[in-house]
Amino acid sequence: MLSALLALSALAIVFGLLLGFSAIKFKVEGDPLVEKIDAQLPQTQCGQCSYPGCRPYAEAIAKGEADINQCPPGGETTIIALADLLERDPKPLNPENGEIKPKTVAIIDEPRCIGCTLCIQACPVDAILGAAKQMHTVIARECTGCDLCVEPCPVDCIDMVPITQDILTWKWPYPDTSLEKAS
Amino acid sequence: MTSPTPTSPHTLAAASITRVMLRVIIALIPGLAAYIWFFGWGITINIAFAVLVALGAEAIMLQLRKRPLLPFLTDGSAIVTAVLLAFAIPPLAPWWITFIGIIFAIVVAKQLYGGLGYNPFNPAMVGYVVLLISFPREMTSWVPTLSFSPYELSFVENAIFIFTGHLPAGLAIDALTEATPLDTLKTNLGLGNTVSEIKSQLGLDEATSRLLSVIPIFGAIGGKGWEWINGGFLLGGLWLIYKKVIGWQIPAALLGSLVSISVLFYIIDPDLYASPVFHLFSGATMLAAFFIATDPVTAATSNRGRLIYGVGIGILMYIIRTWGGYPDSVAFAVLLMNMTVPIIDHYFKSRVFGRHGD
Amino acid sequence: MRQTVNRIRRLWKFRGGVHPPQQKNISTSAPISPAQLPERLVLPLHQHIGEPAEPIVNIGDKVLKGQMIARPQGYVSAPIHAPTSGTVIDIGNYPVPHPSSLSATCMVIHSDGDDRWIEHHAVEDYFRLPPSELRNLIREAGIVGLGGAGFPSYIKFNPGQQKAIQTLILNGVECEPYITCDDLLMRERPQDILSGLLIIQHALQAHECLVAIEDNKPEAFVALRQATEDYDNIEVVQVPTLYPQGSEKQLVKVLTGKEVPADGLALNIGVVCANVGTAAAVHNAIHRGEPLISRNVTITGSAIGSPRNLNVLLGTPMRELIEQCDGNLDRIERLIMGGPMMGFALHRPDLPVIKTTNCILAATAEDLPPQRPELPCIRCGACADTCPVNLLPQQLYWYSKHQNLDKVQEFNLFDCIECGCCSYVCPSNIPLVQYFRFAKGDIWTQEREKEKSDIARRRHEFHQFRVARDKEERQAKRNRKKAALKADTAAAERDKKKAEIQAAIERTQTRRQDAMKDAEMRRSSYQGRTRDHSTAGNAGQQPENSSDTEQK
Ligand code: SF4
């Protein structure tokens, strides 16, 4: 028990250090615009924008190589936020990049998993746990719903399920203003 | 069980816009009565006509803007705008003056800005200013109080005049009109007379003035007749405050600042500057304080903001009355302060419970 | 001794507030009576503010009345106890009373009808216990604020280290229309409330206690005043009726003149508030050893034939209560949990009673205002005049409507207590509170998403880092291997060379020796020709040998 605790805390410390180190190591000096753009992107890291992740897309926008309407996971909110930030006119999502879908989370049908680790390699945020020849599982809290792990799975055991609302994440709807509707 | 309305409270007080507007109209009655007493029935014709035009214009605009007629047409706000503007138009002004004023107020100042609740400027005052600038002669020919009018127009004659411009045989329009007290005061001060001189010439009691065949323009404390009309508005206004239809802040601040600044100048030189009481009871002072400046849509929001807003109007009124080119100043003062509302709202928020400073 | 009775206590005012029709008389004529034992009880695991409780029994387990069936998870949480004896028949998702009409995890108990208690006993001499232990008992009993918010009480009853609690306020204000459960409790059980109050006072080590009751509840006032007659530091205060006086911050202001800081707690100014129902529950927990398994609920509204207050086991379906009070389900236009000002509409009548269910308002059309369309805001300021927090609801509305989330926070959206005064008076019938709730939800969601995307960003960065590192590591490993391999062959080569050299050296040496021997032999043979022939024969052999080696 104690040793498990110790091992866990040691692991936590190591990972914390690694994270901290990576934060320093990967810190990009300069271009605050990229930072600002990146801050508006949903960080799903799905690549639908045709860049290998949110940050490259942010860089492309900053350089003027990409338009602001290429991120389906961010949807309208992101487009508007980017339009505000860059003082451009918002435009509808570019259909070539995909369509706006409800947020999802990956679930591995564990009995079917053969432990090939292909999904682990695909996951951009390391949200899948498992080792070779052992069944894998998704840390739902960390999953961004990027779909990237679905394709590589040789036995098709990963499903993307829409995130269901529960009473903790539920929020009050916008009031039904019937008069406005009548107009 | 029908599907639940999602949100609390599940009960509402009986307040409605219509009710608010109705009360405002009721509160105008004492002033209206005094007005009729002193200036004849012309005002009622103007009001009725103005209301009709306003409702018509509102209906057409709602149709054009594809909005439902019902809740908006009956909310009473157009009626209040029409009545207020009618008060500001001379009783003998031809119908097209009223018509143009109302159309401008409703169509441009209100509906084109998005209708009820969205207009930054007081519609009635916009209408009035447009009229004053475009038709200065018609807008400044007032009528003398009835007892001194050479001829008392009957209701029908009045109506005929307003709509056709025909007077009963033998009457000329000039005989029926004169400038307002504020106007007269200003013109005469411009000629170098002192306030007391002007008053002694023009503010005689009835007997003497009949003897000298001078038409009295000044009453005991304010403009002749106007003092009573203002009194009527004051009464109605106090009732509105009592009924919590309006807050006390704007009227108090407006009247307070008007009095303070006029006291100041009156002390400096009573010959050049009219007394505070005169300011309070002449022109549209009370109408402005209780009915125009308090128009909630265009006034400041927080109570502190409303104080500032009221003070601003009071001071501007005095400045424009005393040094400006126009006889009365309510409309300009209100519109100018309307412009400052966003700034006032930004700087004068209320102090939130449990928070300090701000 | 009792000077306090005659002393007129100075009261303060909070600004704003409204006077909605009381409608309290409807349900005060009958005394509180126990509700019938339901056959099936549904107990949501999340009946309080904080983390949901965690089940500690399994499906099929038999439980006794008062047995803990779910334990608190985390600091802000509360346990749940079986309200009656029976069998746990399910743990799963069931509809719960919540404005969302969603379902949540519940434990379902099939009652065995015996209503058999688990062994329990009163705490003797609680005043000898240290306050912390007392708080722990309160926590174990699952007590949460019964006024409606449901905040775990033991946390509230903790004065922290630095502060001594000056004033403990017992909230018997009950300012919401229709609700009378506290009123009747005060009338019928003033002694329980008093003893609960004393326990809380001990837990908090509070100097003085005030019991606040609105002046529309004279019987309750008299009952409590009599009950507390002998206590010098307890005062029962009558406060003028005004909604939302029952709200904690407003009540503190009225009684003490102090304003709870907007981002702080009453505790920060040395005040703690508790509901009278909570005090009675504390009494039950300490003096009887009974955890919180039932509460008083007002069943009222025009759809109810005989409206009254019932003492209800938690988990009882509301429908049964409505039926017990001769309610007509078909007449219900809107079923509300809580009062008309702050309660929320329920989507179905078979939801369970939970710890925060103070009232079930079965409203017919006549209880509800006529439906009027939402008109534009005319900025009349009526809302601002009634807002007890002194916000500017018309501005909040404007920015919420246009989803300007920064601006709306600048106007202190999060100070709004959602009391509903503003909506109540708005002549344009704007559902202001809903706009505010919507905006709050939006901000929370955004914050959650922001947090999530920040985590995702960090994790992605780490992922990239890890991939890069792994790659580097693999690369490094490969290099090393190659190097090692190279090193091996080099060594072999070297050895071989060495061996060759050695061999060469040896060869030369042998050759030299041979040569020397040859020379020797030649010399000796030259000398020995004269003396020994036989050596010549040897000598003749040797060159052959040496040439042999040379050939090799
Ligand atoms: S499309 Fe995917 S990878 Fe590209 S910015 Fe959006 S979330 Fe990031």
Ligand code: SF4
């Ligand atoms: S009460 Fe309603 S109409 Fe009046 S200012 Fe407030 S929100 Fe606007």
Ligand code: SF4
């Ligand atoms: S609901 Fe909020 S804004 Fe409205 S009156 Fe109550 S505290 Fe003020």
